[in-house]
Amino acid sequence: MAQRDNFLRFDLKNTSGITLSPFGDMRRKENRRYIQDILNTDRIYLGRQIHSANIRIVEGKEEEVFFDDTDGLITFKRGIALGVLVADCFPVLFEGEDFVAILHCGYKGIRNGIIEKFFKLLKEMKVEYKNISSLIGPGICGKHYWIDLKRIILGKLELEGVKNIIDSGVCTFEDKRFFSYRREGENTGRNLAVILFDSS
Numbered sequence: 408m409a410q411r412d413n414f415l416r417f418d419l420k421n422t423s424g425i426t427l428s429p430f431g432d433m434r435r436k437e438n439r440r441y442i443q444d445i446l447n448t449d450r451i452y453l454g455r456q457i458h459s460a461n462i463r464i465v466e467g468k469e470e471e472v473f474f475d476d477t478d479g480l481i482t483f484k485r486g487i488a489l490g491v492l493v494a495d496c497f498p499v500l501f502e503g504e505d506f507v508a509i510l511h512c513g514y515k516g517i518r519n520g521i522i523e524k525f526f527k528l529l530k531e532m533k534v535e536y537k538n539i540s541s542l543i544g545p546g547i548c549g550k551h552y553w554i555d556l557k558r559i560i561l562g563k564l565e566l567e568g569v570k571n572i573i574d575s576g577v578c579t580f581e582d583k584r585f586f587s588y589r590r591e592g593e594n595t596g597r598n599l600a601v602i603l604f605d606s607s
């Protein structure tokens with residue numbers, strides 16, 4: 408039970424609960440269940456991430472929990488939880504009036520344009536996002552990686568006019584509660600970042 412204290416929770420606006428859990432490898436279903444219990448949901452939708460700009464719209468009727476070749480998830484349906492698995496890359500979470508979304512933002516994914524793709528998708532779908540809130544979750548900082556990914560992400564969000572940006576302020580390399588690819592190598596586990604579109 409003590410393990411359950413080992414996660415961070417943020418609130419964006421008033422509807423979504425956000426956790427990022429560093430206990431146990433979150434690729435494992437039984438470890439994800441701790442977070443599902445906390446969020447009171449029976450599933451967290453995830454992508455099989457490939458550092459792409461591929462974003463999937465989740466409707467909540469899907470049979471599968473993992474979507475192939477997917478690095479971003481968005482849903483317009485309340486009650487749905489979306490996650491990404493990370494170990495130094497940044498999870499970037501969003502809440503708008505009618506949707507929540509989550510992006511896997513590592514160097515390659517950013518270079519492949521996942522952030523631009525996300526805003527392009529919102530524009531194409533004519534989704535209002537002027538008052539969007541965003542959280543940049545734990546990831547590797549510029550002192551411990553060759554490039555400052557967080558600054559790049561922040562710059563792109565500001566360029567899109569996002570004003571409400573929360574920075575978790577956590578570096579996965581420094582904070583040993585989190586798995587870090589750079590600190591622990593390729594056998595490290597994965598942290599989970601998740602956003603729940605609250606039904607209330």
Ligand SMILES: [Zn+2]
Pocket residue numbers: 547548549550551578579580581
């Ligand atoms: Zn650091």
